[in-house]
Amino acid sequence: MVARKLRLFRKYGHWYLFISPLVILFLVFGLGSFLFLFVLSFMKWDLLTTAQYAGLRNYMWLVDGDFFQVALTNTLLFALMFVIPNLVISLVLALIVNQPVRGRGLIRGMYFVPVVISITVVAIIWRWLYSPSSTGPLNYMLALVGIPPQEWIASVRQALPSVAIMSLWASTGYYMLLWLAGLQSIPEEIIDAALVDGATRSERLWYVILPMLRPTWFLILLISTLGSLKLFSHAYLLTGGGPVQATHTIVLLMWKEAFIHQHMGRAAAIAIVLLVVALLLSWLMRRYFELPSGGELQ
Amino acid sequence: MSKSSVLRPNPASEREILTQKRERRLEPRTIRKGIHRTSVYVVMLVLGLFMIAPLVLMVSASINPRFHYFAFPIPLWPRSASLVNYGRIFAISQTGRWLFNSFFIATVTIAGRVFICGLAGYAFAWGNFPKRDLIFWTLMTFLMVPIEATIVPMFIIIARLGWANRYEGLIVPYLLYIFGTFLMRQYIITIPRDYHDAARVDGASEFTIFWRIVFPMAKPAVATLVVLSFVEIWNDFLFPLVVTQSAEMRPITVGLATMVTGRGGEAGTITAGATLVVLPTLLVYLFFQRYVVQGMAMSGLK
Numbered sequence: 111m112v113a114r115k116l117r118l119f120r121k122y123g124h125w126y127l128f129i130s131p132l133v134i135l136f137l138v139f140g141l142g143s144f145l146f147l148f149v150l151s152f153m154k155w156d157l158l159t160t161a162q163y164a165g166l167r168n169y170m171w172l173v174d175g176d177f178f179q180v181a182l183t184n185t186l187l188f189a190l191m192f193v194i195p196n197l198v199i200s201l202v203l204a205l206i207v208n209q210p211v212r213g214r215g216l217i218r219g220m221y222f223v224p225v226v227i228s229i230t231v232v233a234i235i236w237r238w239l240y241s242p243s244s245t246g247p248l249n250y251m252l253a254l255v256g257i258p259p260q261e262w263i264a265s266v267r268q269a270l271p272s273v274a275i276m277s278l279w280a281s282t283g284y285y286m287l288l289w290l291a292g293l294q295s296i297p298e299e300i301i302d303a304a305l306v307d308g309a310t311r312s313e314r315l316w317y318v319i320l321p322m323l324r325p326t327w328f329l330i331l332l333i334s335t336l337g338s339l340k341l342f343s344h345a346y347l348l349t350g351g352g353p354v355q356a357t358h359t360i361v362l363l364m365w366k367e368a369f370i371h372q373h374m375g376r377a378a379a380i381a382i383v384l385l386v387v388a389l390l391l392s393w394l395m396r397r398y399f400e401l402p403s404g405g406e407l408q
Numbered sequence: 409m410s411k412s413s414v415l416r417p418n419p420a421s422e423r424e425i426l427t428q429k430r431e432r433r434l435e436p437r438t439i440r441k442g443i444h445r446t447s448v449y450v451v452m453l454v455l456g457l458f459m460i461a462p463l464v465l466m467v468s469a470s471i472n473p474r475f476h477y478f479a480f481p482i483p484l485w486p487r488s489a490s491l492v493n494y495g496r497i498f499a500i501s502q503t504g505r506w507l508f509n510s511f512f513i514a515t516v517t518i519a520g521r522v523f524i525c526g527l528a529g530y531a532f533a534w535g536n537f538p539k540r541d542l543i544f545w546t547l548m549t550f551l552m553v554p555i556e557a558t559i560v561p562m563f564i565i566i567a568r569l570g571w572a573n574r575y576e577g578l579i580v581p582y583l584l585y586i587f588g589t590f591l592m593r594q595y596i597i598t599i600p601r602d603y604h605d606a607a608r609v610d611g612a613s614e615f616t617i618f619w620r621i622v623f624p625m626a627k628p629a630v631a632t633l634v635v636l637s638f639v640e641i642w643n644d645f646l647f648p649l650v651v652t653q654s655a656e657m658r659p660i661t662v663g664l665a666t667m668v669t670g671r672g673g674e675a676g677t678i679t680a681g682a683t684l685v686v687l688p689t690l691l692v693y694l695f696f697q698r699y700v701v702q703g704m705a706m707s708g709l710k
Contacts, residue, residue: 118538124614125535129543132528135584139562140550146561157564203455209448219697220456223463226693226700228643230661231682234668235462238469238477238675245480247465283459287705340556343645347665361556368560369650377560385557392552 147385150378157372168379178380180355181363184270188359189338191274196334197327200282204289205315218290222283229280233347236276237263240348263349269356277344281337285330292326293319332395336388360384463686470494470683475676493680503681505656506663513575513648513659514641517582518634525585525633526626529592530618534604544593547586555647563650573653581651582641587707588633595629596622628699635696636703639689660685 151168155161172178207218224232239247240262249259262272296319304318320327342361349357351366360380368377464484469475470493472486497503531537532544555562562581563572571577599622607617623630645661652658655666664681693700 122535122537125531125537125540128527128531128535128614128618131524132547132584132589133543135524135580136547136550136586138565139581139584140547140553140558140586142565143558143561144550144553146565147558150561150564157567206448206452206455209445209452211445211448211452214452217452217456221459222701223690223693224459225704226639226643226689227463228661228685228689229645230665230668231466231685234664234678234682235466237668238465238679239462241477241480243478245478247480250480279459279462284704287701291705336554340554342556347645347668364556364560365646365650368563374560374564381557381560385553388554388557389552 147378147381150374151382153375153378155374157374164375168375171376172379172383177355177358177363178360181358181360184355184357185339185341185359188270188274188341189335191271192277192338193331193334195274196278196282196285197330199278200285200330201289203282203286204293207286208290208293218286221286224280225283227280229343230347232276232280233344236272236279236348240272264353266353266356269349269353273341273345273348273357276348277341280344281334285334288330288333289323289326292323296322328395332392335391339384339388339391466679466686467683469676470680472676475679477675491680493674493676494684496674496677497681497684500677501667501681502655502658502663503660503684506658506660507684509578509657509663510642510659510661513578513582514638516575517579517641518637520579520583521585521588521637522630522633524583525588525592526623526630527618528589529626529629530596530622532589532593533596534601534622548590551586551590559646559650566651572651573657575657577651578648578657578659581647585633585637588637591633591703591706592626592629595626599625631696632699632703632706635692635699636707638692639700642689 152164152166153161154164154167203221207214207221241247241249242259242261242264243249244253244259246259246262248262252259261268263269300318300322301314304314309318340361341359342365345351345357345359345362346365351358351362361384364377364380364384367373367380465482468484468486469482471489471491472482473488473490473492474486475482475493532540566572566577566581569577571580603621603625604617607621612620642659643661644659645665648659648662649665652662655663658666660681664678664685667681668678
């Protein structure tokens with residue numbers, strides 16, 4: 111038995127050695143935090159005193175209190191304001207830069223620039239653009255077309271849409287890229303066949319291209335919805351969650367519970383909800399679109 | 409669907425030339441084609457300007473010593489253009505230290521990632537050890553777990569290791585890069601195994617094969633990993649926000665954000681800082697656009 115183990119080790123040992131740094135990191139920070147998260151969600155712990163078993167009290171807090179419901183509502187509203195416009199705008203951008211005109215590579219590069227910009231900088235710029243006075247850049251431009259100045263992030267009603275608009279600017283270029291990858295994977299013969307049949311530009315798009323791009327739809331809907339559920343930095347940096355609680359998202363609430371109020375258990379319970387929703391969504395969409403598992407990302 | 413096709417310079421061109429020829433024969437369409445082309449250009453440029461304008465405004469504000477938030481429109485090239493704001497951001501904040509932190513964290517992390525992901529990717533591609541696929545797919549499953557969900561327990565683990573507010577805490581957790589391992593494995597698996605077997609016959613050890621043969625051949629994958637990691641780590645916000653507590657440990661993104669959310673600060677100075685933050689990633693994007701775009705399209709994580 112021992113001899114066999116030893117022989118196996120001599121035969122395969124170096125391979126295990128090669129993956130050991132990654133596996134150790136994974137056990138500590140990947141699987142470790144994952145399992146710890148579940149334990150934590152049943153604890154009451156402020157990191158200073160000893161942890162206490164709290165049963166389901168952290169989850170009850172989610173259900174009973176206002177904070178989580180407000181955050182969840184905001185997050186879902188944001189998802190609504192981001193996902194659908196993003197799907198349309200990124201498709202339009204992709205169709206435009208897929209046109210066979212000179213210089214489209216440069217334009218494509220321009221559309222993608224906001225994606226590589228730090229979110230800190232994005233928020234700095236947009237805080238200025240959203241200045242509520244009549245000299246705010248966006249209000250100035252609205253005035254040119256005769257629209258009175260808006261309050262943007264200073265107003266409870268407009269704050270969340272303002273975050274969504276900034277997010278659209280910051281990440282649509284990335285989704286354009288995914289559309290482009292899809293568009294370019296369509297075999298030429300199919301487009302040519304539609305052309306021969308006399309299909310117009312919009313008919314080709316609506317009846318040929320879009321149905322063929324179902325995997326791309328799926329991927330974009332999935333990634334952008336997940337991204338909306340995880341919304342933190344954009345809201346934290348642009349509005350800090352305010353005014354009042356207008357842009358409080360679930361991850362922002364989690365961050366505050368953990369690192370401002372030292373309620374590790376509550377924060378973990380919020381994270382569990384996020385995790386479950388994210389995995390459920392991923393599974394549902396996969397079923398709805400009847401895709402072979404994992405096909406897209408590989 | 410092949411993601412690399414995004415990078416081919418003009419994959420649709422043959423098809424489009426075909427289309428154009430066909431349409432030119434149908435007379436009235438030629439005119440419509442011209443109108444269409446012009447409108448495409450106009451729409452393209454307007455949208456492009458909209459995407460770029462905020463950045464242009466930022467740069468022109470940063471070289472404007474008299475810039476403040478309550479004056480618009482501002483001149484694109486201010487008459488008194490100077491770098492005063494840039495001097496000031498270094499004087500009134502720890503921007504120098506923050507920039508160093510960002511560069512230091514990114515450099516060490518990337519070196520570690522290349523080595524760790526390279527070795528593991530090599531083992532998963534060419535190794536034939538028991539439970540290889542089980543381990544690999546377990547790791548891959550965790551790609552679906554967002555960092556936001558595990559950041560709280562991860563912080564506690566980092567704090568227990570005594571790494572909170574230290575470089576170790578800012579670097580070591582980043583070294584777990586599952587997507588990078590996937591990237592390396594997918595690339596190495598396409599290299600013909602004959603290289604491996606031939607070197608083995610010549611008596612080379614597995615590590616020598618990895619270091620001398622596979623690693624140099626996997627350069628495109630390594631380049632993607634490096635460039636993507638740089639953009640990711642440089643721009644990261646939530647993780648360093650959680651791990652750092654004192655000002656001098658912060659990377660530039662978090663440091664600059666504290667100046668904004670704190671007690672105001674001067675508008676021009678802040679925009680100068682913002683320009684400094686953007687510069688490295690923008691340069692990386694300009695020079696290695698192919699790798700950035702390819703990597704991001706593949707990772708599907710944004």
